Amino acid sequence: MKFFIIFCNVLLITILSSKSFASGEVNVYSYRxxxxxxxxxxxxxxxxxxxxxxxxxxxxxxERLLSEGANTPADLILTVDISRLKQFVEKDVLIxxxxxxxxxxxxxxxxxxxxxxxxxxxxxxxxxxxxDRVPIGAITKIExxxxxxxxxxxxxxxxxxAYNRSLLASIIAxxxxxxxxxxxxxxxxxxxxxxxxxxxxxxxxxxxxxxxxALMNTYYFGKMKFNExxxxxxxxxxAINLIFTNQTDRGNHINVTGGGIVKYSKNKENAIDLLEFxxxxxxxxxxxxxxxxxxxxxxxxxxxxxxxxxxxxxxxLPIEKLAxxxxxxxxxxxxxGW
Amino acid sequence: MSNWNVxxxxxxxxxxxxxxxxxxxFYSAFLGDTSLWPHLFxxxxxxxxxxxxxxxxxVGSLSLIFGVSTAWVITRYNFFGKxxxxxxxxxxxxxxxxxxxxxYTDIFEYAGPFQxxxxxxxxxxxAQNYWFPNIRSMGGAILVMSAVxxxxxxxxxxxxxxxxxxxxxxTSSIYGRNTFMHVALPLARPGIVAGLALVLMETISDFGTVxxxxxxxxxxxxxxxxxxxxxxxGASQISxxxxxxxxxxxxxxxxxxxxxxxHEKSSGQNTMPEEEVSPAGKLICILIxxxxxxxxxxxxxxxxxxxxxxxxxxxxxxxxxxxTFSSVFLSLSASIFIMLVSVxxxxxxNYKSSSAQRIIIYLSSCGYAFPGTILAVGIVVFVxxxxxxxxxxxxxxxxxxxxxxxxYMIRFLAVSSxxxxxxxxxxxxxxxxxxxxxxxxxxxxxxxxxxxxxxxNILIGGILVFVDILKELPITxxxxxxxxxxxxxxxxxxASDEMLEESxxxxxxxxxxGLGPVIFLNSTIxxxxxKKESAAPNY
Numbered sequence: 001m002k003f004f005i006i007f008c009n010v011l012l013i014t015i016l017s018s019k020s021f022a023s024g025e026v027n028v029y030s031y032r033x034x035x036x037x038x039x040x041x042x043x044x045x046x047x048x049x050x051x052x053x054x055x056x057x058x059x060x061x062x063e064r065l066l067s068e069g070a071n072t073p074a075d076l077i078l079t080v081d082i083s084r085l086k087q088f089v090e091k092d093v094l095i096x097x098x099x100x101x102x103x104x105x106x107x108x109x110x111x112x113x114x115x116x117x118x119x120x121x122x123x124x125x126x127x128x129x130x131x132d133r134v135p136i137g138a139i140t141k142i143e144x145x146x147x148x149x150x151x152x153x154x155x156x157x158x159x160x161x162a163y164n165r166s167l168l169a170s171i172i173a174x175x176x177x178x179x180x181x182x183x184x185x186x187x188x189x190x191x192x193x194x195x196x197x198x199x200x201x202x203x204x205x206x207x208x209x210x211x212x213x214a215l216m217n218t219y220y221f222g223k224m225k226f227n228e229x230x231x232x233x234x235x236x237x238x239a240i241n242l243i244f245t246n247q248t249d250r251g252n253h254i255n256v257t258g259g260g261i262v263k264y265s266k267n268k269e270n271a272i273d274l275l276e277f278x279x280x281x282x283x284x285x286x287x288x289x290x291x292x293x294x295x296x297x298x299x300x301x302x303x304x305x306x307x308x309x310x311x312x313x314x315x316x317l318p319i320e321k322l323a324x325x326x327x328x329x330x331x332x333x334x335x336x337g338w
Numbered sequence: 339m340s341n342w343n344v345x346x347x348x349x350x351x352x353x354x355x356x357x358x359x360x361x362x363x364f365y366s367a368f369l370g371d372t373s374l375w376p377h378l379f380x381x382x383x384x385x386x387x388x389x390x391x392x393x394x395x396x397v398g399s400l401s402l403i404f405g406v407s408t409a410w411v412i413t414r415y416n417f418f419g420k421x422x423x424x425x426x427x428x429x430x431x432x433x434x435x436x437x438x439x440x441x442y443t444d445i446f447e448y449a450g451p452f453q454x455x456x457x458x459x460x461x462x463x464x465a466q467n468y469w470f471p472n473i474r475s476m477g478g479a480i481l482v483m484s485a486v487x488x489x490x491x492x493x494x495x496x497x498x499x500x501x502x503x504x505x506x507x508x509t510s511s512i513y514g515r516n517t518f519m520h521v522a523l524p525l526a527r528p529g530i531v532a533g534l535a536l537v538l539m540e541t542i543s544d545f546g547t548v549x550x551x552x553x554x555x556x557x558x559x560x561x562x563x564x565x566x567x568x569x570x571x572g573a574s575q576i577s578x579x580x581x582x583x584x585x586x587x588x589x590x591x592x593x594x595x596x597x598x599x600x601h602e603k604s605s606g607q608n609t610m611p612e613e614e615v616s617p618a619g620k621l622i623c624i625l626i627x628x629x630x631x632x633x634x635x636x637x638x639x640x641x642x643x644x645x646x647x648x649x650x651x652x653x654x655x656x657x658x659x660x661x662t663f664s665s666v667f668l669s670l671s672a673s674i675f676i677m678l679v680s681v682x683x684x685x686x687x688n689y690k691s692s693s694a695q696r697i698i699i700y701l702s703s704c705g706y707a708f709p710g711t712i713l714a715v716g717i718v719v720f721v722x723x724x725x726x727x728x729x730x731x732x733x734x735x736x737x738x739x740x741x742x743x744x745x746y747m748i749r750f751l752a753v754s755s756x757x758x759x760x761x762x763x764x765x766x767x768x769x770x771x772x773x774x775x776x777x778x779x780x781x782x783x784x785x786x787x788x789x790x791x792x793x794x795n796i797l798i799g800g801i802l803v804f805v806d807i808l809k810e811l812p813i814t815x816x817x818x819x820x821x822x823x824x825x826x827x828x829x830x831x832x833a834s835d836e837m838l839e840e841s842x843x844x845x846x847x848x849x850x851x852g853l854g855p856v857i858f859l860n861s862t863i864x865x866x867x868x869k870k871e872s873a874a875p876n877y
Contacts, residue, residue, distance in 0.1 A: 027820060033831050033834070033835065034831050035831060035832070053820035053821050054820060054821060055818065055819075055820050055821075056815075056827075056831065057815045057816045058815075058834060059561070059564075059565065059711050059812070059816070060711055060714055060715050060718065060816040061816070063570070063715045063718050063719065064718045064816060064817075066722070067718045067719050067721065067722025068722065069722065073820070083568070087568060158552055160558075160561075160562045160566050162565070162566075165566060193472075194474075194552060195552060196474050196551070196552035197474075197552075197836065198835065198836050200836060201836065204449065207449075208448050208449050209464050210448065229649075229650055229839065229840060230650055230837075230839055326566070326568070327566070327567045327568050327569075330562065330566035330567045331377055331381075331567070333566070334377070334378070334381040334382045334562070335381050337381075337382075
């Protein structure tokens with residue numbers, strides 16, 4: 001009996017405390033961590049008065065959206081990695097948005113031809129090497145990592161991670177499935193240790209002398225370099241040089257974060273406002289200055305830190321191709337045991 | 339007795355409701371194409387299965403050693419510090435596996451203080467100069483998981499030992515037999531096996547540790563296929579393989595219990611007195627208890643404390659307090675609800691159900707063995723169906739809470755049921771019949787006889803469930819309402835990017851929130867066993 005009283009109280013409190021999702025709100029399903037995305041939402045609320053409600057999870061949001069169907073409270077989804085963005089499109093849960101602002105702010109190769117998904121920021125997957133132990137110019141291409149001379153020198157996170165999968169997909173696009181498998185085999189042979197940890201952990205391993213070469217997404221470098229909370233990470237950043245690969249041919253592999261409007265959105269206007277806001281110069285500056293990601297809006301200058309890393313040539317493979325090739329990449333990863 | 343009475347029918351309906359999301363996973367598994375299997379079989383699957391079995395064997399063995407040895411010395415012998423150790427041994431249960439894995443890596447990896455100390459001491463210069471075991475390995479995973487999972491075994495074994503009548507021990511000493519091998523162990527076996535089953539299920543479903551240590555187990559395979567190959571049905575198929583593992587486990591447990599069934603006719607008899615041992619013996623007792631406690635609690639907590647003291651932690655009191663409140667409130671209401679349902683199910687299964695019904699009720703415990711995220715997806719799909727049938731007009735907040743509590747029940751019913759089943763083994767079936775001859779109804783017997791007899795087991799189950807929910811991550815993450823954080827999800831937003839330092843304060847709060855109930859539980863266990871000793875009413 002006591003339980004029922006408690007339980008009824010829970011219900012009462014929650015029902016009373018939950019305001020209905022009125023016009024002044026927008027509901028976001030986000031794969032991005034709150035610490036990275038909340039500052040954008042605060043800015044948005046400050047300038048528009050629209051409240052942003054967030055649900056963050058790294059897995060299963062698509063399944064939740066599908067199961068909620070027309071009853072879903074979600075208006076906008078935000079994801080990392082193009083493959084995931086495309087999964088939402090394939091399941092037909094996003095609606096085309098004809099917005100002149102979005103078209104103006106985002107280059108056409110970074111948005112869906114049918115206007116269902118839009119990239120919001122770019123990240124380059126680069127090679128980082130030990131400042132002390134790897135001479136400048138020793139590695140210029142991603143293909144170099146498969147060369148036997150790097151045996152026992154390379155660290156990476158697990159091949160099955162979305163970032164590596166997408167990198168491998170870009171290699172499949174250039175060299176075909178067999179060529180990519182050869183490369184992956186060579187890379188695995190060169191590993192200094194079993195793939196473990198995230199990108200940051202690989203920089204640390206270079207700092208510790210466990211290996212000389214690693215794969216990393218660019219923004220991790222900025223996060224380590226300016227880590228006041230955990231200053232030892234500054235030393236990790238100091239120990240490495242950044243290499244943008246394939247600058248003389250196809251360019252360095254990039255991936256994106258992005259978003260789209262949910263088909264059954266009840267606050268569509270607000271959701272479009274938020275999406276547009278994320279592409280405007282102010283927000284795009286934040287991506288580059290706070291998160292060390294590259295802005296998609298070409299009119300926005302890079303932050304000083306990103307400028308320091310240097311301009312680089314991007315792989316201009318249509319980004320959707322990466323999503324298409326990702327499952328094949330995963331099979332290669334399973335076969336070579338990356 | 340008719341097996342289609344109101345009681346058993348309603349319990350079977352509840353059980354089916356609980357099994358439904360699992361069926362949704364199977365449905366999605368069978369619906370999907372199986373074209374991935376040849377590829378999986380020839381590449382990763384054998385490795386995944388092998389690693390899963392090794393991990394289960396390792397964690398199972400080490401947890402048994404920790405759990406049974408501590409339960410025995412605590413119950414049997416008198417030594418210095420025992421009063422503290424007996425509840426302190428439960429503390430590791432409050433430490434989530436994803437946190438212990440992280441803290442151990444921090445201290446034992448190459449750059450960590452431990453190897454640094456060794457290097458300074460021996461004058462080694464770099465990693466090539468010496469060999470040190472990698473903590474991110476199978477051995478490391480077995481160690482850290484056992485260090486936080488053994489309390490399941492400790493608790494259930496101790497409850498069994500405490501309720502073993504003294505006459506059994508007396509008899510064995512008359513015949514000069516070893517009391518531990520010939521009395522304690524066989525009689526505590528149902529409790530030990532129940533604890534072991536929980537440990538193994540937790541091991542199978544763990545994602546945090548195996549992901550962080552990069553161990554290729556079936557759980558990791560599930561995510562490889564789901565997210566990497568874009569195949570939820572493939573992932574469901576691998577989960578179904580996991581499920582088969584669990585059905586085998588549950589069956590073994592069931593068979594073991596059936597053979598072991600015994601009833602305590604004189605439930606009020608004295609429990610055995612503590613034995614005095616030599617000083618050397620006392621030291622051994624203390625060591626036996628200290629090892630798991632240091633491994634599972636003192637090391638991880640001191641590392642977290644160190645993060646906090648170094649100023650790495652983000653300490654936002656307002657946020658932490660409100661998060662703690664919602665976490666504790668949610669865990670408390672869910673665990674009370676789960677215990678109610680659980681008692682009802684087990685008691686009805688015992689007295690009013692046919693064997694077919696019993697199997698359904700038994701199977702409703704299987705949710706514990708699925709990787710949390712996959713189970714969450716199963717629940718999402720199932721709730722989606724319900725939603726199509728009758729769209730419940732609650733706010734998303736309230737709806738979200740009901741779904742969360744339902745989800746926790748599916749996940750943790752194995753824990754509560756395990757505890758209660760162990761208790762029911764000691765309730766003589768005659769008691770119900772005796773009540774009946776006196777014209778007393780089922781509900782009254784339940785309230786007056788059964789529940790008082792298994793009160794300790796209800797508490798044990800309830801507290802394990804409470805602590806489990808407090809730590810629970812994947813289900814809460816996916817099924818929660820907007821803007822809702824529990825301590826676990828709060829920790830996760832940093833820990834998922836290997837930045838546990840920032841969330842170390844919240845991680846400590848999870849552990850502290852788990853402490854209260856653990857201490858309460860222990861004092862209750864003692865009170866009950868004392869009461870038995872002194873009052874010793876004879877039925």
